[in-house]
Amino acid sequence: MEKKVAICPGSFDPITNGHLDIIQRGAKIFDEVIVVIFNNSSKSPLFTAEERAHLIELSVKHMPNVSVDVWLVY
Secondary structure, X not given: OOOOEEEEEEOOOOOOHHHHHHHHXXXXXXXXXXXXXXXXXXXXXXXXXHHHHHHHHHHHOXXXXXXXXXXXXX
C-alpha cells in the first residue's frame, strides 16, 4: 500500500490556531504531513522563515507524522 502524503503550504507568519487545526486534521487522515513555509514577497514578515519553522515545530511536536520544511522562493 502506498504512503499517503499531504503538503500544507503557507507563509505561517505567525502560525495560528486555524493553521494548527488543519495540520492536526491532516495528520489524522494522511500517513505524513509536510508543512512547507514559503516566503510571500508581497508581505513584510513578522518572523524570519527559520523562526516560523521553529514555532511550528514546537506546536506540532506531539504529532510524529508532521514535519516542517522551508522553501525560500524569490
